[in-house]
Amino acid sequence: MITQTWSAFLTAIAGPEAGVPNQSEIARVAGVSTATVSRWVSGEVQPKAEQVIGVARAYGVSPFLALVAAGYLRPGDIEGTLSVPRALQITDFTDLEIAREMLRRVSSAADASATSAPPVDHPAWAVVSGSSQDDIESLPSAAKSDAHEVEEDDHTP
Amino acid sequence: MTQYVPREHAADLGVPIIEYPLRADFGRYVPQLGAILIKPRMRGALERSVLAHELVHAERDEYETGVPLIDLRMERNADRVASLRLIDEDELLDLMRWSSDPGRWAVELAVTADLLEARIAQLRVSESDRAAGRQVS
Numbered sequence: 001m002i003t004q005t006w007s008a009f010l011t012a013i014a015g016p017e018a019g020v021p022n023q024s025e026i027a028r029v030a031g032v033s034t035a036t037v038s039r040w041v042s043g044e045v046q047p048k049a050e051q052v053i054g055v056a057r058a059y060g061v062s063p064f065l066a067l068v069a070a071g072y073l074r075p076g077d078i079e080g081t082l083s084v085p086r087a088l089q090i091t092d093f094t095d096l097e098i099a100r101e102m103l104r105r106v107s108s109a110a111d112a113s114a115t116s117a118p119p120v121d122h123p124a125w126a127v128v129s130g131s132s133q134d135d136i137e138s139l140p141s142a143a144k145s146d147a148h149e150v151e152e153d154d155h156t157p
Numbered sequence: 158m159t160q161y162v163p164r165e166h167a168a169d170l171g172v173p174i175i176e177y178p179l180r181a182d183f184g185r186y187v188p189q190l191g192a193i194l195i196k197p198r199m200r201g202a203l204e205r206s207v208l209a210h211e212l213v214h215a216e217r218d219e220y221e222t223g224v225p226l227i228d229l230r231m232e233r234n235a236d237r238v239a240s241l242r243l244i245d246e247d248e249l250l251d252l253m254r255w256s257s258d259p260g261r262w263a264v265e266l267a268v269t270a271d272l273l274e275a276r277i278a279q280l281r282v283s284e285s286d287r288a289a290g291r292q293v294s
């Protein structure tokens with residue numbers, strides 16, 4: 001089954017466990033504000049085609065499927081050209097399969113936290129080379145997490 | 158007024174800027190590395206705002222103390238100094254006369270809403286009154 005709405009698509013790729021999309025995560029990976037994602041989810045604003053493609057690529061999903069969900073393509077335009085990932089066919093799963101998938105994701109998240117940080121090619125990095133991402137992010141630091149980006153499209157004269 | 162360019166300032170200070178997939182933050186100054194970590198692929202206004210903020214921490218070799226009041230003051234100060242560097246007062250005042258939309262001011266100034274608000278808070282009282290009640294979104 002191909003997801004027919006952009007909101008349902010976002011839920012399928014970024015929040016199937018909760019039944020609602022993780023808006024802050026989508027905003028982060030897509031490089032847009034959470035307000036924009038919120039308006040996408042509510043249907044108030046239609047995402048631009050390049051944003052649709054960007055979100056799909058960020059989550060490793062075919063942009064064709066995303067473009068169908070966002071209404072840029074019709075399902076018939078892509079039928080037979082690609083297979084739909086099971087992640088987008090949530091209705092085809094039994095409750096048991098969904099529960100197993102949730103367990104798998106929890107396990108993978110635990111494993112991921114122990115993996116090494118992504119390699120960085122910089123002399124300053126030698127101090128922490130080989131450290132895990134958790135270790136890197138727990139170094140004493142002063143961080144900015146509250147920046148609020150303003151969407152140009154929302155403020156065009 | 159010469160435009161403030163955070164990356165040039167970082168180069169002058171000898172503070173490396175390293176792109177790193179931070180999970181919860183847009184940017185971090187890490188004293189142990191003597192470097193600023195920033196989230197990759199941020200758009201222009203966001204990146205320059207985050208860098209300007211982190212450069213204030215870098216100049217002071219600051220890091221969070223775990224004491225909420227001290228940390229809050231430190232972050233507010235970084236926003237305050239960064240906003241003064243990024244936003245020229247005359248340019249902001251011109252924009253305020255030209256448009257009534259604070260979001261437009263932020264777009265034109267290529268800064269984030271939080272830094273614009275920090276800058277507005279430092280305007281002269283008469284000008285602050287003009288901006289009062291207009292929320293950046």
